[in-house]
Amino acid sequence: MERQRISAIAHRDHPIAAPLDPDSADRLVRWGLPVGDERVLDLGCGRGAWLELAVNGRPDIQAVGVDLDAEVIEEARKALAGENVELEVGDAAAFTSEEPFELVLCMGATHAFGGLLPTLEAARRHLAPGGAVLVGDGYWEREPGPAALEIFGDGSGTDPYTDLATTVDRVVQAGWTPVFGYTSTAAELDEYEWCWTGTLSEWALDNPEDPDSPTALKAARVHREEWLHGYRGTFGFVSLLLRRTDGGA
Numbered sequence: 001m002e003r004q005r006i007s008a009i010a011h012r013d014h015p016i017a018a019p020l021d022p023d024s025a026d027r028l029v030r031w032g033l034p035v036g037d038e039r040v041l042d043l044g045c046g047r048g049a050w051l052e053l054a055v056n057g058r059p060d061i062q063a064v065g066v067d068l069d070a071e072v073i074e075e076a077r078k079a080l081a082g083e084n085v086e087l088e089v090g091d092a093a094a095f096t097s098e099e100p101f102e103l104v105l106c107m108g109a110t111h112a113f114g115g116l117l118p119t120l121e122a123a124r125r126h127l128a129p130g131g132a133v134l135v136g137d138g139y140w141e142r143e144p145g146p147a148a149l150e151i152f153g154d155g156s157g158t159d160p161y162t163d164l165a166t167t168v169d170r171v172v173q174a175g176w177t178p179v180f181g182y183t184s185t186a187a188e189l190d191e192y193e194w195c196w197t198g199t200l201s202e203w204a205l206d207n208p209e210d211p212d213s214p215t216a217l218k219a220a221r222v223h224r225e226e227w228l229h230g231y232r233g234t235f236g237f238v239s240l241l242l243r244r245t246d247g248g249a
């Protein structure tokens with residue numbers, strides 16, 4: 001069973017592929033779009049859930065989304081048909097545009113750039129002066145044990161997770177000021193995992209004749225065990241709305 005099919009089924013009941021409920025996500029987007037005619041770029045846009053929030057009720061927004069995965073871009077194209085949104089299949093790290101953006105999002109996709117600080121450096125290249133970056137990334141709520149480190153990697157070769165305070169300190173030291181932020185609640189983190197594993201399990205049980213059914217059931221079980229035994233209570237997720245401290249881009 002292809003990873004994309006697993007992901008498409010698992011996210012049916014949670015279109016945002018990050019541990020935030022729609023109201024929390026909407027609040028962040030509203031904060032980042034004070035005028036309503038901004039240019040918005042979403043790096044690693046997935047199925048376009050954040051772009052949908054951005055254009056909702058704002059006809060003057062111009063938005064661009066880029067994702068490596070052609071299938072999720074196809075789903076985003078369907079979800080955003082008729083909206084002022086361009087969607088591209090491609091590596092977000094290689095994305096270029098002639099015009100800068102007032103808001104650059106990268107939610108749950110910092111691995112595309114090698115971690116949080118490299119993501120901010122990449123986002124900065126697309127930012128208009130005075131613009132903002134909305135980035136969502138993991139952090140350690142508690143010291144990770146071996147199981148959590150095995151699942152999320154030990155940080156070698158990428159920008160490693162740290163605790164929340166250190167995460168924000170590093171961002172500030174890199175020249176950014178948080179102008180808003182949101183720390184996902186334990187309930188949002190749980191909801192995301194229950195949706196992911198539950199929707200996939202339910203699909204497998206409802207479609208026993210599908211050749212992918214046993215694989216889906218197993219994938220859901222493995223994911224649920226990794227979460228409950230490995231990182232529940234240890235992994236946290238923070239969304240930061242950031243502007244350059246010097247006011248520039």
Ligand SMILES: C[S@@+](CC[C@H](N)C(=O)[O-])C[C@H]1O[C@@H](n2cnc3c(N)ncnc32)[C@H](O)[C@@H]1O
Binds near residue numbers: 015072090091108109
């Ligand atoms: C956890 S999902 C988040 C999707 C979306 N931001 C959201 O919150 O709903 C991560 C996304 O990053 C995309 N991705 C991973 N590496 C990428 C890269 N190098 N360039 C563009 N997209 C990438 C994946 O295909 C996936 O859609």
